[in-house]
Amino acid sequence: MIEAYGLTKRYGAKTAVYNLSFQVRPGAVTGFLGPNGSGKSTTMRMILGLDAPTSGQVTVGGHAFRGLPNAPRQVGALLDAKAVHGGRSARNHLLSLAQLSGIPARRVDEVLGVVGLQEVGKKRSKGFSLGMGQRLGIAAALLGDPQVLLFDEPVNGLDPEGILWVRNLMKRLASEGRTVFVSSHLMSEMAQTAEHLIVIGRGQLMADMSVTEFIARNSIGFARVRTPDSEPQQREKLVAALHEAGGRTQPEEDGALRVTGLELPRISDLAHGADVRLWELSPHQASLEEAYMRLTQGSVDYRSTTDMRAGLQQPAAAPAMAGAPAMAGAAAPAVPGAAPQQAAVPGMAAAPPMPPGQQAAPAPAHGAAAYPGGPQDAPQPGVPGGGTLQMRAPRPGTNPYAAGTPAAPTAPPAGPAAPGAAEGMPGGSTNEGEDAR
Numbered sequence: 001m002i003e004a005y006g007l008t009k010r011y012g013a014k015t016a017v018y019n020l021s022f023q024v025r026p027g028a029v030t031g032f033l034g035p036n037g038s039g040k041s042t043t044m045r046m047i048l049g050l051d052a053p054t055s056g057q058v059t060v061g062g063h064a065f066r067g068l069p070n071a072p073r074q075v076g077a078l079l080d081a082k083a084v085h086g087g088r089s090a091r092n093h094l095l096s097l098a099q100l101s102g103i104p105a106r107r108v109d110e111v112l113g114v115v116g117l118q119e120v121g122k123k124r125s126k127g128f129s130l131g132m133g134q135r136l137g138i139a140a141a142l143l144g145d146p147q148v149l150l151f152d153e154p155v156n157g158l159d160p161e162g163i164l165w166v167r168n169l170m171k172r173l174a175s176e177g178r179t180v181f182v183s184s185h186l187m188s189e190m191a192q193t194a195e196h197l198i199v200i201g202r203g204q205l206m207a208d209m210s211v212t213e214f215i216a217r218n219s220i221g222f223a224r225v226r227t228p229d230s231e232p233q234q235r236e237k238l239v240a241a242l243h244e245a246g247g248r249t250q251p252e253e254d255g256a257l258r259v260t261g262l263e264l265p266r267i268s269d270l271a272h273g274a275d276v277r278l279w280e281l282s283p284h285q286a287s288l289e290e291a292y293m294r295l296t297q298g299s300v301d302y303r304s305t306t307d308m309r310a311g312l313q314q315p316a317a318a319p320a321m322a323g324a325p326a327m328a329g330a331a332a333p334a335v336p337g338a339a340p341q342q343a344a345v346p347g348m349a350a351a352p353p354m355p356p357g358q359q360a361a362p363a364p365a366h367g368a369a370a371y372p373g374g375p376q377d378a379p380q381p382g383v384p385g386g387g388t389l390q391m392r393a394p395r396p397g398t399n400p401y402a403a404g405t406p407a408a409p410t411a412p413p414a415g416p417a418a419p420g421a422a423e424g425m426p427g428g429s430t431n432e433g434e435d436a437r
Ligand SMILES: Nc1ncnc2c1ncn2[C@@H]1O[C@H](COP(=O)(O)OP(=O)(O)OP(=O)(O)O)[C@@H](O)[C@H]1O
Pocket: 011, 014, 015, 016, 034, 035, 036, 037, 038, 039, 040, 041, 042, 043, 185, 434, 435, 436, 437
């Protein structure tokens, strides 16, 4: 079991992790999700004693990592697959780790076999592909046959067969009663691998629940409605009637409307009342990936801007149709799919506020709102700015198409002061224990 209480890490003015409390239990794969820079690696480094918390604490099996007797036999980790001496063969790399921890040499050949590198064990690792490096890192994590395993982005660079292999390996390790904590950006991958999810944004807890619960809360229903393409006034009449009834609409790429906040029979009645003919009225579920993106989009630190090409673009090709407007780079039409997102969704937490003392990320260029889904994605009224925002179960009997009000924040318990863990490199780990990169 891994337990974090009020874990906070600051690097100078940067707060990488803020007041994070969670438990990772044995017997299940726990996915650790969050956008780039949200603090996943920092949290893992603190679990492994590679970084000291600024405040709060984290324990493995009830002990701070540095207090664990023979830690490499109890905890295995893949943090950075590239942190290997490239001049050494895979086998020699593992042998040196094994010797440091009193692990017999035959275990090295066993783990090389488990990760499928037995044929290339004598090759220097500097010639390894990204995927082979990942497999070598996983072999190192398995070396001590530990009860607790941490994997930071283990499927990075793996081909589909490798991804499936990692997925099955994680599940098997958990089914043996081990604690398996895996970070990823990929909700879709985690939905297939993990039983439990911990989602963070800007270093703060956004969701801590089973995958089943996450799916139940976040596979949001919506209706697709289509009016005759050749009669735009029909569509306008319908949109007005839906909005008046409290529904929200969002254009789909194919000209249909995505409607939330109203049930299908009500949409049908409203269309009938407005004398609007419908070509389509169908129920849909938003994907889990979409739900995750919506949950974390307000806490994404790194956003791309439009490529203006500094005036370097080639003249546009002559339009195929007479009278069609020529494309002008900066004035290009909206990209399909870039339509504003629908309104807040039941079970969704707003983006976490910036940790104290932290600068907000620069506003996206070209006048885009700070919350790309529009103002509805900004922290909602009634949600106090401070504290950690948790996801909320929909009330029983609520309209499945209705957007709910966001949850009140639930602050995790503040942990005791950090016990002042010493700096340094624990055995068997693959990362530097420095506070400044
Ligand atoms: N040693 C350090 N010194 C200064 N800032 C750091 C250090 N380590 C991490 N950070 C900052 O802390 C924040 C969290 O980084 P971290 O690597 O933990 O995020 P992450 O969720 O693992 O990101 P990614 O998904 O991109 O790997 C980032 O803004 C990062 O720049």
